[in-house]
Amino acid sequence: MLLTIETKRTYRIAAGIYFFIAGLTYSSWACRIHDLKAFFGLNNASLGSVLFALPVGLLLSLPVSGWLVTRAGSRKVLIAAGLLFPFFLCMIGLATQLWQLVGILFCFGFLNNVLEIAMNTQAVGIETLYQRSVMASFHGLWSLAGFAGVAAGTLAIGLKWPIWQHFGLIALLCWLLVFSSWKYLLPADEVQESPPLFAKPDGYLLRLGLIAFASLVTEGTMFDWSGVYFQKVVAVPEIFTTVGYIAFMATMAGGRFTADKLVTRLGTRRVLQYSGMTSTTGLLLAVCFPGMYTATLGFLLVGIGVSAVVPLVLALAGKSATLPPGVAIAAVSTVGFLGFLIGPPLIGFIAETTNLRWSFALIALLSFGTTLLAGGVDKATKRH
Numbered sequence: 001m002l003l004t005i006e007t008k009r010t011y012r013i014a015a016g017i018y019f020f021i022a023g024l025t026y027s028s029w030a031c032r033i034h035d036l037k038a039f040f041g042l043n044n045a046s047l048g049s050v051l052f053a054l055p056v057g058l059l060l061s062l063p064v065s066g067w068l069v070t071r072a073g074s075r076k077v078l079i080a081a082g083l084l085f086p087f088f089l090c091m092i093g094l095a096t097q098l099w100q101l102v103g104i105l106f107c108f109g110f111l112n113n114v115l116e117i118a119m120n121t122q123a124v125g126i127e128t129l130y131q132r133s134v135m136a137s138f139h140g141l142w143s144l145a146g147f148a149g150v151a152a153g154t155l156a157i158g159l160k161w162p163i164w165q166h167f168g169l170i171a172l173l174c175w176l177l178v179f180s181s182w183k184y185l186l187p188a189d190e191v192q193e194s195p196p197l198f199a200k201p202d203g204y205l206l207r208l209g210l211i212a213f214a215s216l217v218t219e220g221t222m223f224d225w226s227g228v229y230f231q232k233v234v235a236v237p238e239i240f241t242t243v244g245y246i247a248f249m250a251t252m253a254g255g256r257f258t259a260d261k262l263v264t265r266l267g268t269r270r271v272l273q274y275s276g277m278t279s280t281t282g283l284l285l286a287v288c289f290p291g292m293y294t295a296t297l298g299f300l301l302v303g304i305g306v307s308a309v310v311p312l313v314l315a316l317a318g319k320s321a322t323l324p325p326g327v328a329i330a331a332v333s334t335v336g337f338l339g340f341l342i343g344p345p346l347i348g349f350i351a352e353t354t355n356l357r358w359s360f361a362l363i364a365l366l367s368f369g370t371t372l373l374a375g376g377v378d379k380a381t382k383r384h
Contacts, residue, residue: 008129014184015122016141018082021174022115023142025086027149028170029108032156032163039163040098053102055341057109062337064110065117066330074121074326075185081115082178086171093164117333121326124318125186133263135315136308140256147253202322207373208313209335211272214369215309216336218279220343221363222248222302225356229286233356234295244286247296248303255307268312269377276370279305283364287357302367309370310336316377 037047069077088108095101123138149170156166226245230236236243263271282301285294313332320328343363350359 003129008126010184011126011129011186012134014181015119015126015186016138017177017181018078018115018119018122019138019141020145021082021086021177022112022119023145024149024152024170025089025174026112027146028153028167029089029092031150031153032166035157035163036092036101040101050098050102050105053105054109054112057106058113059109059334059337059341061110061113062117062330062334065114066324066327068114069118069121069326069330070324074118074125075187077114078118078122078185079178079182081111081118082182083175085111085115086174089167090164090171093162093167113333117326117330120314120329121318122186124315124325124329127315128319129186133260133268133312133315136256136259136263136311139311140253143249143253143256146249202320205317205320205323205328205331206335207376208317209332211370211373211377212310212313212332212336213339214276214366214373215279215306215313216339217343217346218283218302218363218367219306219310220340221347221360222299222306224344225347225359226299229356229360230295233290234292236292240292243292243296244299248299251300251303252307253303255304256311259308259311262308263312268316269374271308272312272374272377273371275305275307275309276368276372276374277305278302279370280364280368281305283360283367287361287364290357305367305370 033047033051036042040050042050065077085108088104088111091104092101092108095104119138120135123135127134152170153166222245226248227241230244231238231241234244259271266274279302282298282303282305284298285301286298289295289298313336314329317328317332318325322328323331347356347359347363350362
């Protein structure tokens with residue numbers, strides 16, 4: 001059955017709302033970490049141990065997420081996760097004991113990934129309807145929601161709202177968005193009665209996972225170390241320590257809204273190759289010329305370079321001929337997410353033995369892996 005343009009657009013808007021929910025919820029939590037640290041009286045080491053519960057939950061959910069989406073369908077899982085993910089944000093604000101916070105953060109990380117896999121599976125289905133690249137624009141909404149979450153968090157902190165009140169209002173907004181959009185989600189995707197819980201990726205999916213790994217190593221570095229780099233290496237006044245991070249986030253968001261048009265014109269392989277070269281150039285610029293303006297320009301380039309990689313890789317994974325979309329996306333995400341986990345500690349280890357500039361230089365080399373690995377994407381896609 002042929003669908004009208006209006007129907008396709010309705011599906012696209014509904015799925016995009018869940019990307020916005022994911023970005024808004026996660027960024028709202030992230031901007032109050034410092035307040036939680038003060039509330040529980042944690043030092044840096046203790047805070048790191050507590051925060052580790054979130055990526056553990058996320059990592060353990062990766063195979064389960066793909067299984068759930070394939071078994072029940074992305075629509076049902078997306079609605080449930082869209083309600084539960086903000087619910088656990090509320091629970092973070094209500095935690096009074098450290099053990100409660102650790103358990104809630106585990107569940108928060110778990111639900112975050114369930115939501116991510118389900119909404120990306122929906123996005124792959126919608127991209128199939130459009131017969132052109134639209135995945136990057138969905139991830140652009142996630143980034144846009146991240147800015148909205150930080151802005152709302154800054155306002156809440158300025159008004160001295162307690163954490164539970166701030167998180168409760170964000171959750172209420174997210175629930176309203178779910179109730180207004182769930183009827184318009186894409187109703188059908190591939191469902192299996194007995195999908196595999198653990199699926200070994202084939203060579204094609206492994207290549208995609210490694211491309212995501214190379215990009216997410218860079219993203220993780222930017223998220224966790226950009227401020228430190230500007231403070232320690234660029235040596236800017238304290239008020240400017242976030243300039244690099246803001247530059248990176250701005251171009252990453254903007255790049256995601258323009259990437260789909262570039263894919264239509266240039267093809268996925270070229271966009272991925274140019275992305276790797278751009279992020280590598282940006283990192284090397286910041287390493288070789290660590291001044292205020294050159295480092296900011298470098299971080300702007302890094303944001304452009306990483307913006308499209310993960311969305312395009314997940315879109316390709318969802319079209320795998322060997323695994324259902326949810327399982328394939330989860331398999332690629334598993335490999336890629338390891339880069340997000342490994343990158344920040346790797347930076348710290350190398351910085352401790354040498355210096356921070358050498359750490360960023362190594363990440364630049366790893367980032368170039370996106371360009372090298374993308375060379376075989378077209379050939380692999382033709383076989384699939």
